[in-house]
Structure formats: structure tokens, C-alpha cells
Amino acid sequence: MARFEDTLGRHQRAQAATRHPSSQHGITRRGFLIGSVAGSAMLAFGVSGASLAAATSNKASASETLSAGAFEPTMWYAIGTDGTITIHITKAEMGQHVATSLARLVIEELEADLASVEIVYVDSDPKWGYMITGGSWSVNHSYQPLSQAGAAGRIALIEAGARQMGVSVESCKARQGRVISGEQSLGYGEIVAAGLERSFTEDELAAIELKPASERRVLGTKGNALDVPPKTNGQAVYGIDYTLPAEVEARVGKTLHARPVLPPSRFGCKVTAVDDSEASKVIGYRQTIELKDPSGMCQGWLAVIADNFSAAMRATDLLKVEWSKGDSYHIDEAAIQAEGQRLVSTPSRDNGSLMVDQGDPSALIEGAATTVESTFTTSSVLHFTLEPANALAYEEEGQWHVHCGNQQQSLLIPLVAKALEVEDGKITHHQLYLGGGFGRRLHGDYAVPAALAAKALGRPVKMIFTRPDDSRFDCVRSPSVQRVRSGLDTDGRVVASEHAAAAGWPTAALMPSFLAEAVEGGGKLDSFSISGADHWYNVGTQRVWAQQNKVAHEAFVPGYLRSVAPGWTLWAVEQHIDELALAAKQDPAEFRLSLLDAEGRNAGKSPVSTGGAERLRTVLKRVMEKSGWSERDSLPEDTGMGVALSFGQERSMPTWVACVARVKVDRATGEVKIEKLTSVVDAGTLAHPDGAMAQLEGSLLWGVSMALHEGTEYRDGGPVAQNLGAYQPLRMHQVPQMDLEFIDSTEMPVGLGEPGTTVVAPALANAIQHAVGVRLRDLPMRPAKLKAALTEI
Amino acid sequence: MANFTLNGKSVSLEVDPQTPLLWVLREHLGLTGTKFGCGIAQCGACTVHLNGTAARTCVLPVLAAEGGDIVTIEGLAENDDHPLQQAWVEEQVPQCGYCQSGQIMQAANFLKHTPNPTDEQITAAMAGNLCRCMAYVRIHRAVKRAAAIASERDTAQVMGQQTEATAATAGVGTFDPRATADAVSHSAAEETSHGKV
Numbered sequence: 001m002a003r004f005e006d007t008l009g010r011h012q013r014a015q016a017a018t019r020h021p022s023s024q025h026g027i028t029r030r031g032f033l034i035g036s037v038a039g040s041a042m043l044a045f046g047v048s049g050a051s052l053a054a055a056t057s058n059k060a061s062a063s064e065t066l067s068a069g070a071f072e073p074t075m076w077y078a079i080g081t082d083g084t085i086t087i088h089i090t091k092a093e094m095g096q097h098v099a100t101s102l103a104r105l106v107i108e109e110l111e112a113d114l115a116s117v118e119i120v121y122v123d124s125d126p127k128w129g130y131m132i133t134g135g136s137w138s139v140n141h142s143y144q145p146l147s148q149a150g151a152a153g154r155i156a157l158i159e160a161g162a163r164q165m166g167v168s169v170e171s172c173k174a175r176q177g178r179v180i181s182g183e184q185s186l187g188y189g190e191i192v193a194a195g196l197e198r199s200f201t202e203d204e205l206a207a208i209e210l211k212p213a214s215e216r217r218v219l220g221t222k223g224n225a226l227d228v229p230p231k232t233n234g235q236a237v238y239g240i241d242y243t244l245p246a247e248v249e250a251r252v253g254k255t256l257h258a259r260p261v262l263p264p265s266r267f268g269c270k271v272t273a274v275d276d277s278e279a280s281k282v283i284g285y286r287q288t289i290e291l292k293d294p295s296g297m298c299q300g301w302l303a304v305i306a307d308n309f310s311a312a313m314r315a316t317d318l319l320k321v322e323w324s325k326g327d328s329y330h331i332d333e334a335a336i337q338a339e340g341q342r343l344v345s346t347p348s349r350d351n352g353s354l355m356v357d358q359g360d361p362s363a364l365i366e367g368a369a370t371t372v373e374s375t376f377t378t379s380s381v382l383h384f385t386l387e388p389a390n391a392l393a394y395e396e397e398g399q400w401h402v403h404c405g406n407q408q409q410s411l412l413i414p415l416v417a418k419a420l421e422v423e424d425g426k427i428t429h430h431q432l433y434l435g436g437g438f439g440r441r442l443h444g445d446y447a448v449p450a451a452l453a454a455k456a457l458g459r460p461v462k463m464i465f466t467r468p469d470d471s472r473f474d475c476v477r478s479p480s481v482q483r484v485r486s487g488l489d490t491d492g493r494v495v496a497s498e499h500a501a502a503a504g505w506p507t508a509a510l511m512p513s514f515l516a517e518a519v520e521g522g523g524k525l526d527s528f529s530i531s532g533a534d535h536w537y538n539v540g541t542q543r544v545w546a547q548q549n550k551v552a553h554e555a556f557v558p559g560y561l562r563s564v565a566p567g568w569t570l571w572a573v574e575q576h577i578d579e580l581a582l583a584a585k586q587d588p589a590e591f592r593l594s595l596l597d598a599e600g601r602n603a604g605k606s607p608v609s610t611g612g613a614e615r616l617r618t619v620l621k622r623v624m625e626k627s628g629w630s631e632r633d634s635l636p637e638d639t640g641m642g643v644a645l646s647f648g649q650e651r652s653m654p655t656w657v658a659c660v661a662r663v664k665v666d667r668a669t670g671e672v673k674i675e676k677l678t679s680v681v682d683a684g685t686l687a688h689p690d691g692a693m694a695q696l697e698g699s700l701l702w703g704v705s706m707a708l709h710e711g712t713e714y715r716d717g718g719p720v721a722q723n724l725g726a727y728q729p730l731r732m733h734q735v736p737q738m739d740l741e742f743i744d745s746t747e748m749p750v751g752l753g754e755p756g757t758t759v760v761a762p763a764l765a766n767a768i769q770h771a772v773g774v775r776l777r778d779l780p781m782r783p784a785k786l787k788a789a790l791t792e793i
Numbered sequence: 794m795a796n797f798t799l800n801g802k803s804v805s806l807e808v809d810p811q812t813p814l815l816w817v818l819r820e821h822l823g824l825t826g827t828k829f830g831c832g833i834a835q836c837g838a839c840t841v842h843l844n845g846t847a848a849r850t851c852v853l854p855v856l857a858a859e860g861g862d863i864v865t866i867e868g869l870a871e872n873d874d875h876p877l878q879q880a881w882v883e884e885q886v887p888q889c890g891y892c893q894s895g896q897i898m899q900a901a902n903f904l905k906h907t908p909n910p911t912d913e914q915i916t917a918a919m920a921g922n923l924c925r926c927m928a929y930v931r932i933h934r935a936v937k938r939a940a941a942i943a944s945e946r947d948t949a950q951v952m953g954q955q956t957e958a959t960a961a962t963a964g965v966g967t968f969d970p971r972a973t974a975d976a977v978s979h980s981a982a983e984e985t986s987h988g989k990v
Contacts, residue, residue, distance in 0.1 A: 095888030095926045224885060231890030232881040233873040234826015234866035238891060241825035257820075283809040310816035311809070313832075386830045386838060386891045386925040435828070435891030436925045467831045690885055694928065698888055701927035724835035724923065732929045733920040 032152045032200040035063030037078070040086070041192040042066050043153050044076035045145065062199045076149065077106055079196075083177055083189030085110070086118045092133040092407045093121065094437030096695060096753050097225035101139045101687040102146060108218040109150030109210060110157075111174035112188065119226055124409040124429040131409035134442050134560065136751020139687050140608070140653050143749050151208045156198040161186045164194055213746035219687050227433075239404040239432045240390045244460055252396050256286070258463040259312040260449050261302035261321060262472050265717025266556055268326020269300030278318040279304065284311030288319060289456050295419035297448040299326070305457065309464050325717070331555040333479060333713035337377060339551040340481030343502035344375070347545035351502075353523030355530045356544035361487075361496035364541055368487025368495055372579050376484070376572040378779040379711040380719055381477035382727060383561055387435020388470040389446035393453075394460030400427045402447050405434030411511060412444025419448045420455055439560035443475055443510055471722035475559025476714070478504030478529075478552045480568040484576040486539060492584030494595065497539035499576075501569055502547035504558025505529045518546075528560060531650050532569030532758070536602045536613040537577065537595035555714055562702060563649055563754035571779055574644035574762030578769065587632075588766065589624050589643050593617055607748045609654050616645055619658040619680045619743060626739060627660035627678035632770070639664045639675070642766025648755035655755040656682040656743075659700070661763040665771045670787030672708065672768060674736035679756065681740075684747035695752040696740055703760025705730035711780040795855045799824075800868025814858050815839045815850035818865060826866035826894045830923070837922030840895040841865045847902035866894035869901060876946065877901055880939035888926035896922050900936045910940055 034043050044066055077087045087106060091098045099119040107114050124131060154174050161179030162169045164186055171181045178185045200208075230236040244255055263269030276288050284307040291301040300323055306312035343351050365371055391404035393416075400420060406412050409429045417424045434441055450463035465473060486497035505526035507514050515524040518534075530546035552558055561567065581591035596613040598604070604612025623643070624630070632641045641662045648655035659679040663672050679700060686692045709728050712721035721727035761779055769775045774789040796805045799822065806821055818824045818841070827850060830838035834849035841850050842864040869875045877897050880886075887893045896919065903918040904910070910918070915936045924932060 095890070097888075224882065227890070228882055228885055228887055229873075231887035231893050232878045232897065233869075234824070234894050236890055237825070238828075240829065241819075243823075308816065308820045310812045310820060313816075314811070384925060386828070386836065386889070386923065388829065434889060436889045438925075464829070467833070694885065694888060694931070697930050698927045701929065705927065723833055724831050725833065729923060729925060730927055730929075731920050731923065732933060733916050735927075735929045735933075738930070 031202055032149065032205050033062040033066055034153065034156045034196055034198040035061060035066045036192075036195055036197070037063060037066050040078040040080045041196040042076065042078045043149055045149070062197055077153075079153070079188050079192050081189045081193040083116050083187050084118055085112055085116050086120055088120050088122045090122055090128045090131050091138050092405060092431060092434050092437060092441070093227055094133070094405070094407070094434035094441070095698070096138070097227055097688060097691040098133065098138050099227065100225045100691060102142050103226065104218050104687045105139070105142055105146035106150040108216060109147045110153045111176070113177040114218065114223065116177055117226070121431040123431065124413060124427075132411075132442070133407045133437070134439060135649055135653075136655070136753040136755065137653065138751075139749045140751055147210050148205055148208060151210060152200050152205065155208070156196060157188055157191055159198065160194070160196055161191045164191060213685070219685055220689060222690060223688065225688070225691055236433050238387050238435045239392075240387050240435065240464060242392055242403045242432055243462075244392070244394070248396075249460070252394050253459040255392065255394075255460040255462050256305050256453075256457060257307065257309040257312050258303045258305050258450065258453050258461050259309065259316045260463060260465060260469060260473075261288070261304060261316055261319060262469055263300035263323050264325050265329040266473075267299055267328045267554070269323045269329070271300055271302060271321060272324055273322040274302065275320040276315070278320070279315035282306070282311050282315040282318065284308055285315040289453065291449055291452045291456070293419055293448060293452055294421055295415055295448055297415070297419065297445045298452065301449055303449060303453045303461075303463065305453065305461070309462070313466060328554050329717040331551060332715045333380060336479050336549060336552045336555065336714065337481055340377070340479065340502040340549050341375070343547040343549060344481050344483040344500040347500040347547050349523055351550075352545060352547040353518065353525040354543065355518045355522070355525060355527070355546050356534045356542050357519045357522055358543065359541045361498045361541040361543050364496035365485055365487040365498060369490045370488040370583050371485065372488070372576070372583050373483070373485035374572070374576060374579060374777060376482045376568075376575065376777045378480045378568045378571060380479050380714050381561055381567070381706060381710055382471055382474050382712060382719060382721070383436070383438045383440035383476075383559065384471070384727060384729060385434070385436030385438060385440050388467055389465040389473060390463060391447040391450035392460060392462040393447065393451040395454065398426060400451065401430060402427065402451060403430045403432060404447055405432045405437070405441060406444055406447070407434070407437050407439070407441040408444065411442070412447055415444050416447050416451050420451055438562045439564065440475065442560050443557070445475070445557070446473065468722040471727070472718040474719065475506070475509075475557045476719060477561035477567060478506075478549065478558040479714070482568065482572040484572050486576065486580055488580060488584055492586060494539045494580060496541040498543045498545075499533045499572065500545040500547060501530055501533060501565075501572070502549045503529050503565075503568065504552035504556070505548045506558045506560045506564065508548060509553060509557045527650065528564045530565055530569060532566035532646075533573060534651055535573055536616055536647060536651075536654075537592070538597050538599065538602060539595065562699070563757040566646060566649060566758040567706065568779070570644065570646055570758045571761050571765075574759075575765050575775065575777065578642070578766045579775070589620060589629055592620060592643070592645065596620070608652065608750065610747055615656045615682050616647065616658070619656045619682050620645060622741070622743070623658035623660050623678055623680040626680065626741065627662065627676070629660060636664075638667060638771050640767045640769070640771025642763045642768070642770055644759045644763035644766060646755055646759040648751055653750050655750045655752060657755045657759050659759040659763045661760065661767040663764060663767040663771055665768060665786065667772065667790055670783035670785070670790065672764065672781065672783070672786065674704065674764070676737045676739065677704070677760065677763075678739045679741070679759070680743065681755070682743035682745055683750050683752050683755075684745050685749040686742060687749050689742070692742065692752050693740065696742075696756050697738065699752075699754060699756030700738065700740070700760055701730055701735060702757045704734070704736065706757070706780065707761035707764050708781055709734070795858075796860060797858050798862045800864055808855060810856040811854050813851055814841070814853045814855050814863070817855045818850065824865050824867050828891055828894060830892065830895075835923070836892070836895075837899055838892045838895040840898040840922070842898060842902055845902075845905075847899050866898060869897065875901065876939040876942035877904070877935070879942055880935040884931045884935040884938055886928055886931040886935045888928050892922060892924045896924065896932055900939065904936070904940055904943065908940060908943065910936070912937070
């Protein structure tokens with residue numbers, strides 16, 4: 001199945017081929033090079049057979065090849081003569097402690113000391129390959145290459161250490177950054193100081209066996225995250241904190257500060273009048289400029305320029321601007337949802353494609369003994385990263401520098417280049433800590449107005465969005481509409497199922513070239529608008545439609561929000577399964593177990609989804625035990641238990657999640673009290689268990705927040721709720737009791753940033769149904785809606 | 794001209810008196826540990842101590858701090874070893890970390906007045922500080938741990954001894970973060986509880 005990451009992989013390979021013409025002639029082998037560069041031993045994947053061949057044929061040493069920059073890793077590291085291991089992180093740190101997990105992968109196989117690690121978050125450069133942090137992919141995608149890189153380093157160090165000590169390689173082992181032979185030992189720094197030169201061919205690399213799980217000393221063990229200390233003393237530098245060093249300002253000019261002036265709606269607005277007479281009274285105000293944007297990101301934008309942001313912020317509030325409004329101003333949430341309803345009632349190739357196609361289920365559903373059909377909806381959701389959007393941009397000698405936290409440098413760069421009308425190579429992105437990502441910073445749109453202002457003024461510009469600016473410019477999670485229908489036979493078995501989902505497609509909006517076919521001849525779709533609907537239950541003849549809601553695209557740029565499509569698809573799937581269980585008069589957890597037969601396409605594939613649906617059965621059984629599911633039929637009045645499962649974002653990298661919610665409903669107010677959330681997760685090997693637990697805690701609470709507290713409407717060109725008065729993410733006093741557990745596993749590590757997010761809302765909805773017999777099909781579940789539904793029955 | 798004491802040192806600077814204290818700290822004095830979140834005193838990321846009380850600086854004109862004694866995250870403790878900072882590391886609290894300066898400053902002010910807090914008191918004191926990563930379980934645990942560290946340090950001081958707190962981070966497995974949430978229900982009308990200390 002062609003998925004996003006596969007497409008990215010192809011894109012990377014194509015890029016590599018362009019950069020290194022030799023690899024276009026059938027030489028695509030990739031080896032591993034170790035050599036001395038600037039006094040350190042540098043360890044990297046060589047880009048092509050050509051450079052590797054050169055390195056191994058003494059025409060050029062590994063050191064020379066590395067010095068020339070001929071490598072194509074997504075990651076590499078260097079060992080200094082003092083034993084310091086510098087690991088270059090191409091991923092964005094946004095709360096997931098990604099560098100800690102990735103360092104652990106290297107250190108495990110390298111047999112080094114975690115305390116000797118230094119982390120560098122690298123600037124953008126084509127040599128790193130496609131730079132993206134998302135999809136909970138980082139650890140999973142890095143596991144094989146980084147483990148191999150660590151192991152290759154260990155082998156080279158042992159060989160060199162053995163030579164230096166005059167002992168056999170067989171007598172040596174590596175531990176804690178030293179090569180040890182009997183009573184003798186050498187530190188890695190000492191070995192590096194004497195010079196290290198080694199290359200591994202692709203075959204040699206492939207022949208390296210990673211350590212068996214029983215030999216692991218790092219993965220799965222306790223330990224602190226490397227980025228925590230600077231996040232407790234104010235020293236961590238986020239994008240909003242960054243200022244240019246004095247020596248840079250001496251060359252390129254002092255930084256000007258800016259706040260954007262957003263038009264009434266995202267598309268089609270034109271400025272017709274500007275009056276800054278009041279704004280100019282603010283001390284420090286300089287001017288207001290209109291931004292001309294060849295990239296189309298900023299239509300009808302202005303920027304208020306001042307000596308500091310505070311002045312820019314206050315002056316903007318006093319600025320009087322008139323616009324001619326674009327058509328999109330008049331598109332509201334109701335219009336988007338109406339289009340969604342139309343699309344799912346008659347899904348077709350005209351508006352999207354097939355995600356799953358195992359035959360036409362229509363006749364089977366219509367002819368079934370029992371038919372269950374429901375429509376589910378979700379509203380617009382904001383990312384609300386606590387650090388509002390910001391960027392600092394300047395030009396020096398034809399090269400543009402953009403400083404901001406970002407999750408997808410490889411998308412930001414061409415976008416900013418288009419806006420500035422320069423080549424991609426003229427843009428460098430400099431990474432900083434992200435004060436929350438959650439998918440918002442997969443887009444680099446917020447860097448565009450800063451860059452345009454810097455170009456217009458010929459000076460560095462740091463632009464900061466206020467909270468309402470950030471909300472209005474958010475790439476919101478699209479509202480969605482879904483229709484699910486299935487047929488049951490007389491024994492209560494599911495014979496056929498059809499699911500159609502309509503929403504804005506983030507990939508169509510941000511990077512249409514990455515749309516891909518999910519089934520042969522099915523047409524291109526955005527898997528980020530439908531993943532989750534291709535679940536691991538056996539529901540007989542199954543068809544899944546992804547429909548693109550183009551009305552949503554006219555109003556805003558649909559974004560990737562934590563876990564993306566399963567935020568709505570599981571809302572439908574996991575409630576629909578409960579509806580089917582009720583129709584079949586079966587316990588919903590037992591009913592799920594019966595559908596998880598782990599056969600055919602649900603058997604899983606080694607190594608990433610080994611075991612398939614069987615592993616979903618395991619977490620489900622365990623969560624039933626832990627949550628006291630057997631007492632479900634004897635709960636107090638208005639109290640209920642509901643279950644839901646998730647497999648993360650994609651079948652190609654499943655994280656197996658089960659969640660049971662126990663709730664009590666207050667019939668008088670419609671309020672839902674979560675008495676307890678119990679969740680059991682199998683994420684394979686945990687590179688950094690404490691970080692994994694932190695992600696599970698946070699993602700489940702995100703799930704609670706989006707189920708009960710978050711959600712807004714798109715109206716008058718933007719989301720109605722733009723700040724905390726109206727938009728109310730979960731607070732500490734609303735945190736439920738939680739009982740969480742990871743399955744002890746040595747399988748391949750998978751993702752953890754997102755999978756917990758989407759399982760909570762359907763579990764709660766199922767629990768509410770169990771408590772009071774009312775099923776809520778619109779997200780979020782507000783007390784007023786539940787109260788109204790209770791009065792209807 | 795604005796004059797105040799900042800982290801123990803007196804400061805005088807030319808600045809528009811209407812400038813919010815947050816931006817004076819961040820832009821004029823280069824102390825960026827205090828963060829800009831919502832701009833309407835609802836998230837708590839901009840919390841500092843003004844004359845010994847937790848204050849939201851995003852809406853506070855520097856004029857209102859004239860002659861005041863201001864402490865920011867950078868000046869909370871020498872060597873960054875305030876019991877809360879130690880507890881924040883022990884409990885591995887931060888995720889993205891953006892709200893944490895404000896969380897710590899809020900908690901420091903709370904613990905000063907409530908050295909032996911109950912779970913409910915911690916929750917009430919911290920409910921006004923938004924953590925978008927929702928690291929609430931650990932924030933709560935760390936505030937409690939910090940109270941214990943402070944008490945251990947007091948005891949050690951009295952005994953003339955040095956104590957070394959044992960590191961404890963949450964590993965894999967089952968845990969019950971706390972029981973206080975039992976007393977809390979979910980309501981649409983919770984705005985009123987924001988900001989209470």
C-alpha cells in the first residue's frame with residue numbers, strides 16, 4: 001500500500017539521485033563510512049556505491065569522502081578525542097524528548113555511555129534527506145539505521161582498539177565507551193585520537209546482527225530525558241526567544257519587530273485602506289507595510305513594524321484597515337458540514353477515492369438480517385500550541401536564514417523560497433525548541449510573512465503572532481462527516497461494511513504531490529484523511545471511501561493535528577462496532593475479540609506489525625482485566641463503561657492501544673464525570689520508557705480534552721474561539737484518574753506521540769451510551785448536547 | 794523611566810510605561826524564560842513573582858511594578874536548585890516545556906504559603922496554569938515532591954546534615970497519579986475556576 005512515508009522515501013531517493021548522478025547508473029548501494037574529520041571520528045552512511053568504491057579502493061579514504069560531504073544519512077554522529085559523542089538530530093524537539101530516544105538507539109549498539117552524549121539539532125541541509133518530524137515516526141524510522149550505525153561504530157572501535165592494545169579482536173568487548181580486553185582497556189576517545197578509518201559495504205552492514213533483547217543495556221531502561229534541565233530554569237531557547245547575535249546584527253542590521261495584520265479571511269482579501277494615525281502614537285512604532293506574496297500564503301496581509309514586539313502588538317490594535325473580503329469569508333461550519341453530508345451520502349470517484357476495496361458491500365448490507373447505519377460528525381479543532389507562531393528571517397550575502405521551530409524543514413524551505421522568489425538552496429532553516437508542535441508546525445506558512453517583511457525592509461525581521469492571530473491563522477483540524485453502515489447475519493456476524501468519510505485533506509493542501517493510491521486503480525487520496533477506517537477488524541466485505549471536502553479548502557488550510565484522521569475515523573469506527581455489538585446482543589469487548597481474528601490482511605507483517613490483530617486482542621484482554629470489565633453489568637445507576645481500540649495512525653506502523661473509560665452521567669446537567677481511564681498499550685520495544693509513559697499520559701489527556709472541552713466553529717473567516725476565554729483545553733482539576741500500562745515487548749519500536757489521542761472520545765461515547773442509553777455522534781460532547789439527547793428519549 | 798528590583802539587582806530603564814512587564818523582561822532585559830502564551834492572563838506562562846506574589850505579566854503594565862521586587866524563573870534559585878526545579882527533574886515533568894517556567898513560579902509562590910499541601914490544594918493552586926502537552930499528572934506529583942524536598946532540606950539544615958534525595962522517575966507499569974480527580978467533574982462552566990490560587 002502506497003503511503004506517505006513510502007512516497008517520502010521515493011522522494012528522498014529521487015533527490016539523492018539528482019545530487020549524485022553516479023547513482024543514476026544503477027549504483028545505488030549504500031555503505032557506512034568511518035573516518036577522521038576535523039579531529040573527530042565521524043560516522044555516516046555513504047551516499048552511493050561510487051563514493052564507497054572510491055573510499056575502499058584507496059582512491060579516496062573514508063575520511064576524504066566524509067570531508068567532502070558525500071553522505072546521505074538521516075542521522076550521523078561523531079566521536080571526539082575526549083570521548084564525547086555528538087549526535088546530530090534532524091528531528092524537531094517539541095515535547096517528545098526525541099533526541100533522548102534517538103541517542104539511546106545509537107548508544108545501545110555502540111556500547112557507549114549515555115552521559116557522554118551531546119545533542120545538536122541541525123540546520124537544514126539537503127544532505128540530511130527529507131526533514132520531517134511527525135506521524136510518531138521518529139523512533140520507528142530511525143531504529144534500523146541508527147542501531148546499525150551504532151553497531152558499525154562499535155565494530156570499528158573494537159578492531160582499532162584491539163590493534164592498539166596488540167590483542168585479538170575476539171578477546172575484546174565494548175562497554176560504557178571503552179574497549180576492554182582482560183585487564184587492559186582503551187577509551188573511545190583514545191582510540192579516535194590514534195585515528196579511525198573503516199568502511200562497511202552494504203553487504204557488511206546487512207550482515208551486522210543487532211544485539212538480542214536479552215543483551216540490551218539501554219533500551220527499555222529508566223533514565224532521564226536530556227532536554228529536561230534547560231526546560232526547568234528558563235534556559236531552553238524556543239523560536240520566540242531567539243535573537244540574533246550582536247556580531248550578526250553588526251553585519252546585517254538591527255532586527256526589526258513585527259506583528260502580522262491578518263485579513264478577514266485566509267483567501268481572497270485585498271487591502272483597500274490603511275490608517276495608522278492612532279497606531280503611530282505608540283512609542284517605538286515605525287511603519288505598516290503591505291506584504292506581496294508570490295507564494296499565495298499571505299493574501300491581503302500587512303505587517304506592523306516597530307522597535308520591539310510589544311510596540312508592534314499594541315500599534316496593531318490601534319491600526320485601522322479596510323479590506324475587500326474574499327468569497328471564503330462567507331463559508332461557515334454549517335456549509336462545510338452540509339457539503340460533508342452530501343459527499344458521504346453518495347461517495348464517488350469525483351470527490352475522492354477508495355482506501356479499502358474488498359468488493360462492493362452494498363447488496364450484502366441491504367440484504368442482511370440486520371442493518372446498522374450511522375452518521376458521525378466532528379467540529380473544527382485548534383492546535384493551540386502554547387508558543388504562538390513566530391519566525392525571524394534575514395538575508396546575508398544572498399543567503400536567507402529563517403530561525404523558528406518547525407516540524408518539516410523540507411516543506412518550509414521551498415515555500416519560503418517561492419515567497420522570496422529565490423532558489424531553494426538560498427534558504428537555510430535554523431531549528432529551535434518548539435513550544436508545542438502537534439502537527440501545526442508541519443507547515444512553514446508562518447515563516448513566510450516574516451521573510452517577506454525582511455525582504456521589503458532589507459533588515460532582519462522577527463515576527464510574532466498574538467494568540468488570536470495564531471488561532472485565526474491555524475491550519476485547523478477539518479470538520480468531518482462520516483457515514484458507516486454494516487450488515488449482520490442471523491447469527492450476529494458482520495457480513496459487510498461500508499465507511500465513507502468526508503473532510504478537508506491536509507496533504508492536498510500542503511503537498512499534493514504526496515497524494516497516493518491506497519488500492520490499485522482506486523485513485524489518489526490523502527491517507528491522513530482516512531487512516532483508521534482501514535482497521536484490523538474482520539467485517540466481511542469491506543469498502544472505505546475517502547472524500548475530499550473542497551468547501552473546507554475554500555475556507556481554510558486543513559492541517560495535520562495530533563494523530564490526524566483517526567481523530568475522526570475512530571470516533572465513527574469504534575462507536576459503530578459498539579452499535580453492531582448491541583444489535584448482535586453481545587458484550588462490546590467480547591464482540592471486538594470475535595472480530596479480531598488476525599487472519600488474511602489482519603495477520604500483520606514482520607517486523608513492524610508482527611502479530612497483527614492478535615496484539616490488539618492482547619491489549620484488549622489486558623485492559624478488560626485491569627478495568628474490572630467483568631463488573632460492567634453491575635455498575636451503579638447512570639454509571640457506564642465503554643471500550644475503544646486504536647492502532648495509532650497507520651497500518652504500516654501500528655501501535656496497539658486499548659482504553660476503557662468508566663463514566664458517571666449527571667442527567668440534570670448533562671455533565672460527564674470520568675471516574676477512571678484504563679489504558680494498555682503495546683508499542684514494541686520502548687527506547688525511552690519514561691518518555692513513552694509521558695507521551696501516553698499527555699496523549700490520553702489530549703483525547704479527553706478534545707472529547708469534552710475543545711472544538712470550535714469556523715465562521716466569518718476564522719474559528720469562532722480564538723483564545724482561552726472561549727477555547728478551553730483541559731486543566732489540572734479536570735484530569736481523571738488513570739491506570740496505564742505498557743505490554744512488555746521486544747518487538748520493533750513503534751510510535752507513541754499520537755496513538756493515545758484518538759481512543760478516548762469513542763471510549764467515552766460508548767461509556768455514556770452504556771450509562772444512560774444515549775449515543776452521542778457529534779464531537780465534542782458538550783453537556784448541553786447530552787442533556788438535550790436525554791430529554792429526547 | 795521604570796525602576797524595580799529584578800532577581801535581587803536594581804534595574805532602571807527607559808521604556809513606555811504602558812509596556813506589559815512581560816515584554817520589558819523579555820525584550821528590554823533579555824530574560825526569555827518567562828513566556829508569552831495567551832496575552833490575557835489565562836494560561837499562566839508569563840507568571841513571575843512581584844513583591845512575593847505570583848503575577849501574570851502579560852497584562853501588567855511595567856508602571857504597576859514600579860519600585861517592586863520582581864523574581865523570574867532565572868532568579869528563582871542560585872544554581873537552579875530550588876526544590877521545585879529539583880522535583881521537576883526528578884519527576885521528568887516537562888514535555889515541550891514552554892509553560893514550565895510559569896508552572897514553577899506559580900507553584901513556588903503556592904508552596905511558600907502552603908508548605909504541606911494536600912492533593913486538592915495543589916490542584917486548586919495549579920488549575921490556572923495551562924499545560925498544552927497536558928503533563929498535569931507529573932506537575933502535580935512534582936509539586937508534592939518539592940514540598941517533601943523542602944521539608945527534607947529544612948530538616949537537614951537543622952540537623953546540620955546534607956541529604957541526598959533519591960531520584961525516582963515513572964517507569965513502565967501501573968500507577969495511580971492521584972486520587973483528587975475523583976472530586977472533580979467535567980463542566981462547560983469552568984472558566985470561573987481559572988486563575989484561582
